[in-house]
Amino acid sequence: MNDVEETLALFKINQDQLQLVKGRMRERLEEGLKSKSTSTIKMLPSFVYLTPDGTERGKYLALDLGGTNFRAMLVRFKKQRYRLYHKIYTIPLEFMQGTGEELFDHLAQCICDFLDYMGLKKARLPAGFTFSFPCEQAAIDTGTLVTWTKGFKATDCEGHDVVNMLQEAIKRRNEFDLDIVALINDAVGTMMSCAYEDPQCEIGMIAGTGTNLCYMEELKNIEKIDQRNVPTKRDEETHEAEEDKQNAGANKKKTEVNSVVSKMCINTEWGGLGDDGCLDDIITSFDVEVDKNSINQGKQRFEKLTSGMYLGEIVRRVLLDLTRRGLLFKGHVTETLKTPGIFETKYLSQIESDRLALLQVRSILQQLGLLSTCHDSIIVKAVCGAVSRRAAQLCGAGLAAVVDKIRENRKLDHLSITVGIDGALYKLHPRFSQVLKETVRDLAPQCDVTFLPSEEGSGKGAALIAAVARRKQEM
Ligand code: ADP
Numbered sequence: 278m279n280d281v282e283e284t285l286a287l288f289k290i291n292q293d294q295l296q297l298v299k300g301r302m303r304e305r306l307e308e309g310l311k312s313k314s315t316s317t318i319k320m321l322p323s324f325v326y327l328t329p330d331g332t333e334r335g336k337y338l339a340l341d342l343g344g345t346n347f348r349a350m351l352v353r354f355k356k357q358r359y360r361l362y363h364k365i366y367t368i369p370l371e372f373m374q375g376t377g378e379e380l381f382d383h384l385a386q387c388i389c390d391f392l393d394y395m396g397l398k399k400a401r402l403p404a405g406f407t408f409s410f411p412c413e414q415a416a417i418d419t420g421t422l423v424t425w426t427k428g429f430k431a432t433d434c435e436g437h438d439v440v441n442m443l444q445e446a447i448k449r450r451n452e453f454d455l456d457i458v459a460l461i462n463d464a465v466g467t468m469m470s471c472a473y474e475d476p477q478c479e480i481g482m483i484a485g486t487g488t489n490l491c492y493m494e495e496l497k498n499i500e501k502i503d504q505r506n507v508p509t510k511r512d513e514e515t516h517e518a519e520e521d522k523q524n525a526g527a528n529k530k531k532t533e534v535n536s537v538v539s540k541m542c543i544n545t546e547w548g549g550l551g552d553d554g555c556l557d558d559i560i561t562s563f564d565v566e567v568d569k570n571s572i573n574q575g576k577q578r579f580e581k582l583t584s585g586m587y588l589g590e591i592v593r594r595v596l597l598d599l600t601r602r603g604l605l606f607k608g609h610v611t612e613t614l615k616t617p618g619i620f621e622t623k624y625l626s627q628i629e630s631d632r633l634a635l636l637q638v639r640s641i642l643q644q645l646g647l648l649s650t651c652h653d654s655i656i657v658k659a660v661c662g663a664v665s666r667r668a669a670q671l672c673g674a675g676l677a678a679v680v681d682k683i684r685e686n687r688k689l690d691h692l693s694i695t696v697g698i699d700g701a702l703y704k705l706h707p708r709f710s711q712v713l714k715e716t717v718r719d720l721a722p723q724c725d726v727t728f729l730p731s732e733e734g735s736g737k738g739a740a741l742i743a744a745v746a747r748r749k750q751e752m
């Protein structure tokens with residue numbers, strides 16, 4: 278093995294190691310469901326009990342604060358169809374890392390602009406707020422931010438109710454009013470939006486700036502929630518009977534899953550796997566560096582091995598090391614190569630694309646200020662491949678743990694299930710999705726897993742949850 282291969286080998290994970298990761302994920306998923314759990318995987322109840330059933334009607338506002346920007350959307354449901362209007366707003370770094378009040382004032386300003394744009398400032402619409410950070414919820418319309426992730430660190434937010442903070446900002450602005458009926462994690466929104474198309478969809482997954490997963494768990498297994506406050510099957514049946522009267526003759530696609538309230542969607546926050554050191558055997562010195570230089574050191578270790586915010590930076594650190602050792606770029610360490618964040622994950626997608634000739638790889642590197650030979654570009658491509666492959670395999674191992682758990686929950690020999698999935702890494706990377714699928718197939722052979730990329734997951738999903746939540750309010 279030459280020196281480059283030795284470095285690349287650090288990113289190789291064999292089947293036995295993947296089985297171990299699957300097992301560790303499984304253990305912490307189970308642990309997280311217990312009351313007073315200290316699991317690194319938080320397993321947050323979402324208070325979403327039902328998947329949509331196609332009877333959703335009306336106009337909703339959906340607000341999405343994810344990793345990179347803020348989206349305001351208007352979603353209108355009509356006879357099993359929907360229309361969506363939206364506008365994207367960037368979140369300047371000074372708001373991501375300033376005070377909470379400034380951040381939420383900025384969001385209120387964006388919403389105000391959107392309502393102006395749509396001519397809806399007087400409407401007081403029901404709104405779903407997709408907030409893709411871990412929140413401890415006690416009901417569908419409240420939630421305390423546990424901890425910021427993905428580059429956010431606005432002050433005075435952790436430990437506070439984020440719905441309340443948004444409402445206060447809207448009040449301070451005093452220009453419009455909103456009825457925020459649901460606080461939604463993006464994984465949950467993704468699952469809901471895909472369940473609207475496919476009733477077998479009971480998992481939502483994100484592979485974008487960060488990584489996360491939610492799934493429908495049996496209520497009886499969720500020890501940490503007060504089972505007395507859960508809607509009973511009878512509540513739902515009464516409600517559906519009423520709705521049947523109202524929508525007599527409406528063409529409804531009902532499924533067994535929808536008519537029995539025995540499950541709740543759990544937001545796993547699986548990005549926290551490894552925060553107890555359980556991934557230290559696969560973590561490389563490059564990952565350690567990335568973690569040390571992040572704003573949440575020691576946290577979200579699984580996320581830092583697998584998601585868009587970090588993969589490019591891992592690659593940059595490997596390239597820097599190879600260059601320092603004289604194995605790349607003729608040993609010429611440039612300022613560019615020393616600049617954190619310069620190598621974005623979208624370059625992995627471009628460089629790994631099969632359609633791209635080596636000459637084009639060189640031209641991408643050149644745009645980054647890196648002068649390469651043909652041999653260099655082969656090495657860079659191999660580094661990108663090793664880092665993205667490991668990411669997809671780890672996500673596959675995690676997903677295998679989840680589908681096997683669901684299969685065992687239901688005492689089935691064989692489970693057929695759909696994963697609603699969103700995120701640029703999944704959708705745009707040339708190989709991530711394929712490796713993810715292969716890994717799940719290998720590690721969970723008794724499950725037949727279909728992947729459904731979500732369309733407008735955070736918007737349509739949030740609006741659907743708002744619709745279901747409002748239905749409950751009116752009962
Ligand atoms: P979010 O996760 O913030 O809601 P996305 O799903 O659009 O948003 O993911 C954006 C992230 O995905 C970026 O921060 C970047 O890390 C990564 N990314 C962007 N473009 C690509 C691409 N072409 N290939 C792989 N990853 C990408």
Ligand code: MG
Pocket residue numbers: 343344463485699700735
């Ligand atoms: Mg998103």
